[in-house]
Amino acid sequence: MGWMGDTVDSIKSIQIRQLLAQGVSLGMIVTSALIIWKALMCFTGSESPVVVVLSGSMEPGFKRGDILFLHMSNDPIRTGEIVVFNVDGREIPIVHRVIKVHERQETGDVEVLTKGDNNYGDDRLLYAQGQLWLQRHHIMGRAVGFLPYVGWVTIIMTEKPIIKYILIGALGLLVITSKD
Amino acid sequence: MHSFGFRANAVLTFGITILALICAMASISDNFNSPRPSSEIQILNINWFQKQPHGNDEIEDFQVWDVVPICLFSPIDATAAMVSLTMNITADLQSLFTWNTKQVFVFVAAEYETPKNALNQVSLWDAIIPAKEHAKFWVQTANKYRFVDQGSNLRGKDFNLTLHWHVMPKTGKMFANKLVIPGYRLPEEYR
Numbered sequence A: 001m002g003w004m005g006d007t008v009d010s011i012k013s014i015q016i017r018q019l020l021a022q023g024v025s026l027g028m029i030v031t032s033a034l035i036i037w038k039a040l041m042c043f044t045g046s047e048s049p050v051v052v053v054l055s056g057s058m059e060p061g062f063k064r065g066d067i068l069f070l071h072m073s074n075d076p077i078r079t080g081e082i083v084v085f086n087v088d089g090r091e092i093p094i095v096h097r098v099i100k101v102h103e104r105q106e107t108g109d110v111e112v113l114t115k116g117d118n119n120y121g122d123d124r125l126l127y128a129q130g131q132l133w134l135q136r137h138h139i140m141g142r143a144v145g146f147l148p149y150v151g152w153v154t155i156i157m158t159e160k161p162i163i164k165y166i167l168i169g170a171l172g173l174l175v176i177t178s179k180d
Numbered sequence B: 001m002h003s004f005g006f007r008a009n010a011v012l013t014f015g016i017t018i019l020a021l022i023c024a025m026a027s028i029s030d031n032f033n034s035p036r037p038s039s040e041i042q043i044l045n046i047n048w049f050q051k052q053p054h055g056n057d058e059i060e061d062f063q064v065w066d067v068v069p070i071c072l073f074s075p076i077d078a079t080a081a082m083v084s085l086t087m088n089i090t091a092d093l094q095s096l097f098t099w100n101t102k103q104v105f106v107f108v109a110a111e112y113e114t115p116k117n118a119l120n121q122v123s124l125w126d127a128i129i130p131a132k133e134h135a136k137f138w139v140q141t142a143n144k145y146r147f148v149d150q151g152s153n154l155r156g157k158d159f160n161l162t163l164h165w166h167v168m169p170k171t172g173k174m175f176a177n178k179l180v181i182p183g184y185r186l187p188e189e190y191r
Helices: A002-012 A016-044 A152-159 A161-177 B004-032
Strands: A050-052 A067-071 A082-085 A094-104 A110-115 A139-147 B038-051 B056-059 B080-092 B101-112 B117-129 B136-142 B158-169 B175-185
Touching: A016 A067, A067 A082, A082 A110, A094 B101, A152 A161, B004 B158, B038 B158, B038 B175, B080 B101, B080 B117, B080 B158, B117 B136
Parallel strands: B056 B080
Antiparallel strands: A050 A067, A067 A139, A082 A094, A082 A139, A094 A110, A094 B117, B038 B056, B038 B080, B080 B136, B101 B117, B101 B158, B158 B175
């Protein structure tokens, strides 16, 4: 109860200058996080340099909740690479392995077929209606590294948004009531 | 300075930093491993070499597919032919495993060139090796995936069989490499 009393006291004794200073430092933290994210996007050449695995279609290699680091270079796409791609009409990107590549002579355009390691059939069922192959512009990046379990934080926050609100509320309260 | 909140925060931050450091070191230790894998692939038999009803060249094992009509199973574009082959695959991939390896994904792909396409790579068979004990193997199998070409260019075609492996670590950077075995040829005529 003493803690609650202290909190109430500190909310009452907030000064404007102190509040502004805290606001600025919070803003600095948020913007430096954004700068790091954008720098990562530039560095890896991919729109989302880190993705979370959402389904079990690549088990036992990648389980739900793992995070993947992506990199996109202009190297041609070859079989065996694990790529992250977007299908027109689906908002969630899919992480599967390339099993077939056909590269045109003159233009170097590729047509690619993917399959999840744990799936029985290839991904033609997942592609858009009538689409048989993926092209380069569908592919957002290649998976180059991975960390297990860390992605569960994101999955929990997406599937149970109440936890997100509780966390942000608690952080906000901490910022307001901390003395420095 | 000594409240529960501060202490919990310090412990958590320290814990996460050390964990991240350990993951990075585990991944870097993989670089010290110099693998020497070896493999041999023999084609025992070309079971089938046919032009598909739609036209694409395809090599496949009909024992798997003959319950499902081909056109319904997966739509192939209008010109294709089919091939089915049985392969003997021997490989010793034990040197790829380190303490940080979770599994090795191995697959065999056929590579060839056609007038329309500079490179075609078609995966024929794959497997997951979960542990070092299973990394030295011999397998005799028909191709798991349909060997289809975009067109009817496979008669008398020379192709390479490449054995690819993809090392998936417990944490960190993934490595992939391949062994190219050239010198295979498809028959001149459909049969």
